Amino acid sequence: xxxxxxxxxxxxxxxxxxxxxxxxxxxxxxxxxxxxxxxxxxxxxxxxxxxxxxxxxxxxxxxxxxxxxxxxxxxxxxxxxxxxxxxxxxxxxxxxxxxxxxxxxxxxxxxxxxxxxxxxxxxxxxxxxxxxxxxxxxxxxxxxxxxxxxxxxxxxxxxxxxxxxxxxxxxxxxxxxxxxxxxxxxxxxxx
Amino acid sequence: xxxxxxxxxxxxxxxxxxxxxxxxxxxxxxxxxxxxxxxxxxxxxxxxxxxxxxxxxxxxxxxxxxxxxxxxxxxxxxxxxxxxxxxxxxxxxxxxxxxxxxxxxxxxxxxxxxxxxxxxxxxxxxxxxxxxxxxxxxxxxxxxxxxxxxxxxxxxxxxxxxxxxxxxxxxxxxxxxxxxxx
Amino acid sequence: xxxxxxxxxxxxxxxxxxxxxxxxxxxxxxxxxxxxxxxxxxxxxxxxxxxxxxxxxxxxxxxxxxxxxxxxxxxxxxxxxxxxxxxxxxxxxxxxxxxxxxxxxxxxxxxxxxxxxxxxxxxxxxxxxxxxxxxxxxxxxxxxxxxxxxxxxxxxxxxxxxxxxxxxxxxxxxxxxxxxxxxxxxxxxxxxxxxxxxxxxxxxxxxxxxxxxxxxxxxxxxxxxxxxxxxxxxxxxxxxxxxxxxxxxxxxxxxxxxxxxxxxxxxxxxxxxxxxxxxxxxxxxxxxxxxxxxxxxxxxxxxxxxxxxxxxxxxxxxxxxxxxxxxxxxxxxxxxxxxxxxxxxxxxxxxxxxxxxxxxxxxxxxxxxxxxxxxxxxxxxxxxxxxxxxxxxxxxxxxxxxxxxxxxxxxxxxxxxxxxxxxxxxxxxxxxxxxxxxxxxxxxxxxxxxxxxxxxxxxxxxxxxxxxxxxxxxxxxxxxxxxxxxxxxxxxxx
Numbered sequence: 084x085x086x087x088x089x090x091x092x093x094x095x096x097x098x099x100x101x102x103x104x105x106x107x108x109x110x111x112x113x114x115x116x117x118x119x120x121x122x123x124x125x126x127x128x129x130x131x132x133x134x135x136x137x138x139x140x141x142x143x144x145x146x147x148x149x150x151x152x153x154x155x156x157x158x159x160x161x162x163x164x165x166x167x168x169x170x171x172x173x174x175x176x177x178x179x180x181x182x183x184x185x186x187x188x189x190x191x192x193x194x195x196x197x198x199x200x201x202x203x204x205x206x207x208x209x210x211x212x213x214x215x216x217x218x219x220x221x222x223x224x225x226x227x228x229x230x231x232x233x234x235x236x237x238x239x240x241x242x243x244x245x246x247x248x249x250x251x252x253x254x255x256x257x258x259x260x261x262x263x264x265x266x267x268x269x270x271x272x273x274x
Numbered sequence: 275x276x277x278x279x280x281x282x283x284x285x286x287x288x289x290x291x292x293x294x295x296x297x298x299x300x301x302x303x304x305x306x307x308x309x310x311x312x313x314x315x316x317x318x319x320x321x322x323x324x325x326x327x328x329x330x331x332x333x334x335x336x337x338x339x340x341x342x343x344x345x346x347x348x349x350x351x352x353x354x355x356x357x358x359x360x361x362x363x364x365x366x367x368x369x370x371x372x373x374x375x376x377x378x379x380x381x382x383x384x385x386x387x388x389x390x391x392x393x394x395x396x397x398x399x400x401x402x403x404x405x406x407x408x409x410x411x412x413x414x415x416x417x418x419x420x421x422x423x424x425x426x427x428x429x430x431x432x433x434x435x436x437x438x439x440x441x442x443x444x445x446x447x448x449x450x451x452x453x454x455x456x
Numbered sequence: 457x458x459x460x461x462x463x464x465x466x467x468x469x470x471x472x473x474x475x476x477x478x479x480x481x482x483x484x485x486x487x488x489x490x491x492x493x494x495x496x497x498x499x500x501x502x503x504x505x506x507x508x509x510x511x512x513x514x515x516x517x518x519x520x521x522x523x524x525x526x527x528x529x530x531x532x533x534x535x536x537x538x539x540x541x542x543x544x545x546x547x548x549x550x551x552x553x554x555x556x557x558x559x560x561x562x563x564x565x566x567x568x569x570x571x572x573x574x575x576x577x578x579x580x581x582x583x584x585x586x587x588x589x590x591x592x593x594x595x596x597x598x599x600x601x602x603x604x605x606x607x608x609x610x611x612x613x614x615x616x617x618x619x620x621x622x623x624x625x626x627x628x629x630x631x632x633x634x635x636x637x638x639x640x641x642x643x644x645x646x647x648x649x650x651x652x653x654x655x656x657x658x659x660x661x662x663x664x665x666x667x668x669x670x671x672x673x674x675x676x677x678x679x680x681x682x683x684x685x686x687x688x689x690x691x692x693x694x695x696x697x698x699x700x701x702x703x704x705x706x707x708x709x710x711x712x713x714x715x716x717x718x719x720x721x722x723x724x725x726x727x728x729x730x731x732x733x734x735x736x737x738x739x740x741x742x743x744x745x746x747x748x749x750x751x752x753x754x755x756x757x758x759x760x761x762x763x764x765x766x767x768x769x770x771x772x773x774x775x776x777x778x779x780x781x782x783x784x785x786x787x788x789x790x791x792x793x794x795x796x797x798x799x800x801x802x803x804x805x806x807x808x809x810x811x812x813x814x815x816x817x818x819x820x821x822x823x824x825x826x827x828x829x830x831x832x833x834x835x836x837x838x839x840x841x842x843x844x845x846x847x848x849x850x851x852x853x854x855x856x857x858x859x860x861x862x863x864x865x866x867x868x869x870x871x872x873x874x875x876x877x878x879x880x881x882x883x884x885x886x887x888x889x890x891x892x893x894x895x896x897x898x899x900x901x902x903x904x905x906x907x908x909x910x911x912x913x914x915x916x917x918x919x920x921x922x923x924x925x926x927x928x929x930x931x932x933x934x935x936x937x938x939x940x941x942x943x944x945x946x947x948x949x950x
Contacts, residue, residue: 117358142285151278158285165289169296176300183307183336184361242848244822317899319906327906351849399905400912418902441495444549445887449880451820 087217093273094221100197101229102266107197110188111230112255121234123181124188125227127170129220131192132201135163136219139202140212159202160193167193197226229266233259307360308336314355318347319398320420322371327398335360343367346374347419378434379417380424382410386431393423393432458657458685461705463698465832466690467867469624469787471663476627476746476754481635483758484771490532490558490762491543491798492518497592498599499525506556510537513567515739518556521587527600528590531558532741532760534565546765546783546800550793558762569737574646575679582650582734589733590740590801595696595723596784598802601730604720605650613718614704615653617644617727619660619667620687620694623785626805628744629724631756633660633667637674640724641682643731648680651720656682657703658724663689691787692865696721698834710861725804745799747772749782749807749814759799765806766795774808782807786814787866821874829868829878835861839868843878846885851892854885862886 100106114124139159147154171189175182182189192198201222205215236258245254312332323344325331334340335356342356343365350367357364367374382393382402389407394400401417404410412423412432424432437443495501502519512518512531519529531537535558545553572585587602595618621629633640648656658675660668668686675682687693687702697708699721706717714721722730725743732738741761745768748754752773759768765781782789783803791809799806807814829839837858845854859882868878 116361120361146281146285151281154278154281158282161282161285161289165293168293172293172296172300176302179302179306180310180359184359186361238850238853239844242844242850312903313896315899316895317902317906319902328903398909399902400909401905416901416905418898439549439551441545441547441549441551441553443891444547444551445891446548446880446883448884449877 087213089273090214090217091221091224094218095225095228096266096269097271097273099225099229099266099269100200100222101226102263103269104197104200105263106200107195107226109191110195111226111233112252112259114185114188115230115234115237115255117184118231118234118238120181120184121230122227123174123178124185125223125230127174127185127189128192128195128198128226129223131163131166131170132198132223132226133216133219134166135159135198136202136205136215136222137212138162138166140205140210140215143202143206144212155206156199156203159199163198163202164193197222229262233262236262305333305336308332310359311335311356314348314352314359315345316347316352316418318418318420320347320418320422322346324371341365341368344371346371349374375419375421376436378419378421378436379414380412380419380421380432381435382412383431383433384409384411386429388429390428392426392428396422396426398422458683458703459705460685460687461702462688463693463701463834464836465834465867466692466698467832467870468689469691469870472625472748473627473630473663476625476748476756477630479753479755481631481744481756481758482771484760484763484768486533486560486562486564486760487763487767488559489538489764490535490560490760491555491764491796492529492532492558492762493543493545493553493555493798493800494519494529495545495553496529496598496761496801497527497590498597499527501554502526502529504540504554504556506531506537506540508537508539511535512537512558513565515569515741516567517588517739525600525603527592527602528588528739529556530590530739530741531556532762533558533560534563535560544794544797546792546797546803548790548793555762555798566738571737572734574642574734575649577734579650582646585733586650586730588739589729591726591729591733592740592801593723594725594729594743594801594804595694596788596802596804597696601722601726604722605647607651607715607720610715611718612651612653612720613655614700614720615644615648615651615656616700616703616714616719616721617647617656617658617724618694618696618699618721619658619664619671619724620699621664622661622689622691622694623787623805624691625748625807626746626785627748628746628756628804630664630667631746632725632728632744633664634670636728637667637670639731640671640728641674641678641680642735643727643729644682645678645680646730646734647720647722647727648682653720656680658682658684659687659693659699659703660684661689661693662686691867692834692863695834695863695865697863710858740801743799743801743803745803746805747808748805750775750778750810750812751808761800762798764796764798765792768799769795769806769808772808775810777810777812778808779811780809782809782814787870788864817877818875820876823874823876826873828871828873832867832871834865834867835863837862839878842885843876843881846881849888851885851889855889859885859889 098104101111110124115121139162142158143155167190201219205218210218237255240254312329315328315332317328319327323331325334335342342362343353345352354364387410391406393410394402394404399416399418401413402410403413421434494504500522502521505520506512506518514534516531517528518531521528537556538559539557542552543555545551583602583606591601592598593601619629619633644656658671672684675684685703692698693702700714700719701707708714709716729740742758744756744758746756747768754772781792781795783792784805823840825840833839841857842854842859862882864879866879872878
């Protein structure tokens with residue numbers, strides 16, 4: 084039990100995908116304009132990543148085995164694409180507005196390097212099934228955390244007195260850089 | 275070799291089946307986003323955007339056939355709201371659609387009205403009361419100021435009266451800040 | 457002894473009340489002209505009932521209330537209505553309002569005045585009397601008291617009477633309580649009967665010891681269980697929600713009314729007017745008002761509604777360097793557009809300003825997020841966030857952060873080290889949000905009408921098509937029928 088908690092804390096804070104590993108920046112910058120869309124994207128990615136981690140572990144262990152190890156990346160991508168499609172359909176039904184606002188970023192979860200990176204890391208680190216799930220969940224929670232924090236800051240930046248050359252993407256990038264520096268303070272939290 | 279093909283094909287078939295089932299299970303009729311966009315538009319039905327009413331314009335926006343900056347009665351505030359709703363960039367009001375006009379209400383000069391009902395047929399919200407050979411009058415509370423009645427009148431007896439500010443509709447101005455340069 | 461509670465935040469601004477409480481209330485003389493606006497209350501303006509040239513008696517109804525939230529307006533004295541026209545209104549906008557201008561004839565002749573027995577008259581009749589007398593909340597909100605007192609069978613736990621008067625400079629309620637405590641208590645008894653409250657608490661700030669003593673003495677012989685509580689002097693303890701929290705320990709819910717927690721709150725001056733209306737049959741035609749600031753003899757006057765502010769200020773002797781007047785207090789009041797405007801039901805204080813006494817505010821500097829505003833907010837809001845959102849016109853977020861719970865007390869404004877006019881931003885944001893809601897409603901109505909019009913046109917088209925489809929066989933049938941009847945008729949005749 085303790086090891087799962089450590090995995091969660093480790094992936095959410097110490098090795099945050101966006102802030103420390105610098106993966107998944109595309110939706111991070113693109114969707115964080117409004118807080119509601121950032122939260123929606125967080126939910127979608129959490130669902131996709133957790134299910135993908137579990138499914139990819141099972142496929143890797145039972146279907147591919149050691150001989151077909153070269154098919155790992157390909158089959159992971161196919162699985163992720165399917166899950167993202169499913170998520171998109173569900174979201175279209177449940178919250179059409181969020182679906183419209185997320186727009187192209189929802190199918191782009193497929194190409195999110197974080198969403199492919201976590202299952203591959205699971206394979207690399209030889210995690211068990213439950214460990215993989217927690218690793219995926221933790222990674223997604225860390226992604227959501229970074230997204231929500233950044234979204235909240237960006238909303239306030241909209242109304243702030245930003246000097247003209249910095250308005251828009253520039254101040255967003257600088258803020259992301261500061262956030263990354265802040266998250267590096269977590270290093271050494273989990274030994 | 276065969277096992278590799280089988281494995282990938284197997285995954286593809288399973289996923290395909292799952293997605294096919296999901297496509298039927300989670301089918302969605304119509305486009306509720308158009309309703310949300312329509313809620314933001316001011317419903318003057320004036321046609322200045324180039325579409326015959328607010329709903330067709332809302333549909334065009336969602337389809338991507340029209341830009342969000344074509345509605346003068348909504349003003350820049352509405353463009354910003356549309357931009358926030360749809361996650362698009364804010365753009366200033368398009369020059370093609372003209373300047374936003376002050377909110378006004380139509381007024382019929384009863385001494386000149388001939389009871390032709392042309393204005394009644396033109397009003398998109400049925401805000402003109404009257405019948406053939408009877409006096410016509412504008413129900414001021416329902417008039418949206420779209421100005422579609424002014425042109426059809428054969429005796430030019432309709433004019434637009436701007437809504438003046440009085441104690442009922444006055445509101446506080448944006449506070450001025452003399453220290454800020456920009 | 458009642459246990460008192462506290463409300464969060466609050467400030468201690470310098471009081472400036474002492475100068476206007478040295479002398480008793482004086483009766484202001486009749487001015488040469490009275491300007492009586494048709495709108496002196498919350499809700500719909502009164503409909504004028506008089507025309508220029510008419511003679512009116514004191515207390516005669518000159519403006520009829522509209523249905524719903526509204527109140528009548530009465531002639532403050534007997535005389536002739538010289539005009540019914542737009543005059544500058546006592547409103548921050550400087551806009552005009554419809555007013556009846558009355559020239560007094562000096563006789564102060566009353567119209568009919570009928571007293572009611574406050575303890576035997578039926579409740580409905582008492583409420584009607586309150587409505588007909590034009591009684592509104594004299595604490596500043598001017599909400600029609602007859603509507604507030606109509607509890608419709610709701611169980612009222614506490615009737616709170618507000619003698620707080622926490623804002624600097626204002627002392628009209630203080631003097632009223634010192635001099636007319638027995639009448640106020642009789643008014644409270646009437647309200648106690650009308651609301652059916654279980655208990656009554658009069659909240660008075662403890663910087664008014666004479667008022668506390670007078671009210672306590674008057675309450676001792678009262679039929680109603682009136683308890684007089686001295687609350688710690690802290691601005692804005694006289695705010696309705698804050699006083700309710702202090703004396704009952706309960707908070708009025710966000711976006712709700714005191715009625716939701718079984719409390720009704722009236723101002724002491726309102727209670728005084730209730731007594732005059734019921735026991736003396738006098739409608740609301742005058743009020744006590746503090747004249748202070750840059751004047752030689754600040755004091756409280758009982759003056760007729762409609763008295764021009766300039767005439768009233770003359771009595772106190774404004775200083776030579778007076779550059780304007782504020783109606784209300786320095787925190788919640790506003791600058792009058794001109795001294796010609798009249799005293800209305802909402803006027804509790806006139807402060808003469810001068811460049812020395814009220815220097816122009818320094819220019820606002822950027823917010824440094826010190827958080828002092830949040831420390832002092834009595835509604836426990838986050839003023840700096842409301843400011844950021846109002847400034848960026850992000851009204852959705854401002855409303856989410858409970859903008860409409862702001863009572864506009866000005867505590868945040870007072871403590872801001874950057875001198876940002878915070879309350880102005882909130883008033884701006886509230887106005888924009890209300891206008892937006894109104895426009896949305898109008899747009900929804902327009903959309904419904906438009907859709908019905910399309911439906912109606914479609915229906916007419918279908919009806920026309922249906923008629924055309926049945927026309928050919930029907931035409932033959934129609935031609936055949938008269939011939940048949942003609943035949944039978946001719947056949948019958950023959």
